[in-house]
Amino acid sequence: MNAAASCLVELAERDERAELSARLGRPVRWAARLTRQGRDLLLYARSQPFADYAAPGPEYRLVELMPSQMDAIRLFTSLADRLQIQPQPDLEDRVRAAVPDRMSGRWRLYLTEEQMASVAYGLWLHKMAGSAAEANRFSRDHGIAHTPAP
Structure with missing residues (x-):
């Protein structure tokens, strides 16, 4: 989306860029400022409630994954029928039902301890590849890491 074409920002003219360059002590090749519509869009987007669904039961825990972690888990679950150690049952459904949180930039999903261990295994595969x-962050954030057993 082109913010200037959508009237969300207005680009600075040459004289405004020259003034900014003088103030900053370095060349300013381009600059933009939010329009009233741009400011309204920011306010509106930040104020929208995200779909925060409740935990399906007491055995489920909220897990928040970064986009790169979510990508790795989507790959892991897509390989389920070809893996020797398959993901936990219903993990693929939980991954599909994940909701993006616009404010944190993370994906929110509720998992059981067994499903979290399965996610840790999937991220371990990603780590070894x-x-x-992704695996290190999951371990830090949720206290679960896969350790291979002989």
């Missing part, structure tokens, strides 16, 4: 950040 090349990126440890």
Whole structure:
């Protein structure tokens, strides 16, 4: 979406950029300011309630995943029928039902302890395939990490 074409921002003219350059002591190649519509959109978007569904039962815990973690778990659940150690039952349904939280930028879902352990395993696979950040963050945030057993 082009913010200027949508009238959400107005681009600074050459003289305004020159003034900004003088104030900052460095060249300003472009600058924009929010229009009234742009400010209203920010207020409106931040004020919208997100779909916060309740935990399905006392055995479920709220889990918030970063987009990269969610991508890894979607891949993990998509491979379920080909994996030797399959994801926990209903994990794919829980992943599909996840709700994005606009304010935090995370995906919210409710999981059982067994499903969380399965997520930890999926993130461990992701870690072993090349990126440890997602598994490390999950371990820090939720206190669960997969440790392979011989």
